[in-house]
Amino acid sequence: MTKITRRKLIQTGLAAGAFVATTRCAQNPAPLGTPNNPAQGPEVNTNQIADVTLRMIGTGVSQINEIKQKAEEDLGFKLELRALSTEENNQIAITQPDQYDIFDGEYFSLPLVVPSGNLQPVDISRITDFDKIVPIFTTGSLYDGAPVNTSQGTSPIRVMYVQGEDSSEFATEATGWATLIPFQYNADTLGYRPDLVGRTIESWAELFNDEFRGKTSILDIPSIGIIDAAMVAEAMGLMEFADKGNMTREELDQITSILIERKRAGQFRAFWKTFDESVNFMSSGEVVLQSMWSPAVTAVKSQGIECVYAPLKEGYRGWGGGIGLSRNLSGIQRDAAYEYINWMLDGWVGAFLGRQGYYSAAPENARKFMSEAEWAFWYEGKAASEDMVDPFGKTLEKAGAVRDGGSFEERMGKVVVWNSVMEEQVYLVQKWNEFIAA
């Protein structure tokens, strides 16, 4: 070993310090994963049939490698995926239109994205199975008298159509031009640990119940969290909203002061921002009742821990995602993109997603790719006649289990409000920061 002098040690020490400092500073801790969505690396592709490569940005499940592989196999061109958080997805869609060909986003981001003019309306006449899409998206009504028909917030139907081929303004009725073609959606509600709660949770109001002081959580994404808070406040009779998805400044002031008051009283254990966090809160027992996403409940259950996705009497908060086209697409690239959309609706993807608890935009098509038992469990709300296994081979539900909330019509029909972007969005974020800082 070489002799080490004091001077050398000092130099090494400083260098190590500088190295540590630079690596620390260079880190940019991005938000953790989104639902079912670990960022997947690019992979080698052996398909040489077509030269087309479509670049896709998205938050959702379309970013799953299995779906990408199947699509490339069936369609013969290449896809390049970029998995992002909801916020990053919007940012890129709005500010970097050259970076993507296909936008996979949520309907509630459209009031932000569409005015930027970066999305090209989808020509509905080129979508083969458009008439098979669930009417929530195409006409706005599911069945007579369904609460979803009069739901509040950025319901998909409000942002489904634009006025024409070059328009970036929403149309109030069906036109031949769509913003996104839907492929997945669900109804969100509260999740709880029946073993720690000890009874059935039937109302949103329970989130603020003193009984669970210090054991609840709400999600810390302003546009979604505020709606969950509004559901609670309304259920408790504390206040009423003209439109929970588009609050006035006064309503925002009032709901924020309720939230701050509950926070100071120690109602919340913590807030979660990412899917993984909500799973950890629940499975570690830190939180017994919280706003949750359906795959998060599934993830908790797959660890062998009881978790219920509570059907609540006030109804659900809905969300929906779909595929849109970048303004830059033209010619053969655009043809490929339309092929992709049509493939997306064809059923294989719908079945793939259906096995994880999401709903497909064209359920009849998805059914063709699902077993009778799977269809009965996920869509009809019947008891599972066999173990329910997700596409990755994990058993989600044992035979005999029944889906929380029941059938498709019962769950989606009771959506009373959708994830939303409000006119007072800037003010909302300001008030939300106030709540976090309180």
Place this chain on the structure above:
Amino acid sequence: MIKSWKAIAPYVLIAPQTLIFLLFLIFPIATIVVVSFWEFTGYSMTPAFTFDNYIGIFTSQVTLGTYLSTFRFVGLVWLFTLLIGFPVSYFLAFCIEDVRLQIILFLVCTVPFWTSNIIRMISWIPFLGREGILNNLLINIGVTDTPIDIFLFSDFAVVLAMVHLYTLFMIVPIFNSLMRIERSLIAAAEDAGASGLQVLKEVIVPLAFPGIAIGSIFVVTLTMGEFVTIRLMSGGQSASIGYLIRNQIGSLQYPLAAANAVILLMVTLVLIFAIMRLVDIRKEL
């Protein structure tokens, strides 16, 4: 020819660094300053010259509250990293005679940095949680009957995690300063009859000031801009300026976020200048 080359040589030599600074430091900061005066229309920003963003920030009580909360974290983290960092450095510099052992122990200090900071942070959660190791231990030895909640998702957890993350930044410069102290000075002080405590107070601590100052700059700047640790360890219940900015960026409110960033930069610079005024680092090095 040679003469003129000599004249321009320093400029040529300095050019790459200057360019890098201009491109990656001055230009981005200038852009942020420019954007902070722009207007925001709900989904996009438009070039303008408005003070609205700044007025909004200075008239909101959230700003003050958030800065106070941030300062509190900075103060606590600085205090604890110093209280831990100084003795550790002292031990390494003066109590370990063998240079090889010194190196080994110094490397041991850097072990936590062999994993990403997210992992280091998250590893606290199963330890401190309601059903965590610490609470289980306390219940088993009978210190408490019910789990103690304040270990996790509290200010305590935030400070703990940040002290864990940043103590090394205090140790390295202080250790460096201590190693440069002439050992004969200490011998002289002892010969003159100084007690151990007096040597520490009159000789070692004053000579360690530059190290303490550099360490403080590291810790203060890192903590001022911190948002991930604060969010994860407080469970989103505590605010910091960094987190406020992050929320605004997430909602595409770039001009407002830029204005906040400019103010944060100013405040941090003021803190650093204050530290620099206390200790002339350049002279001491």
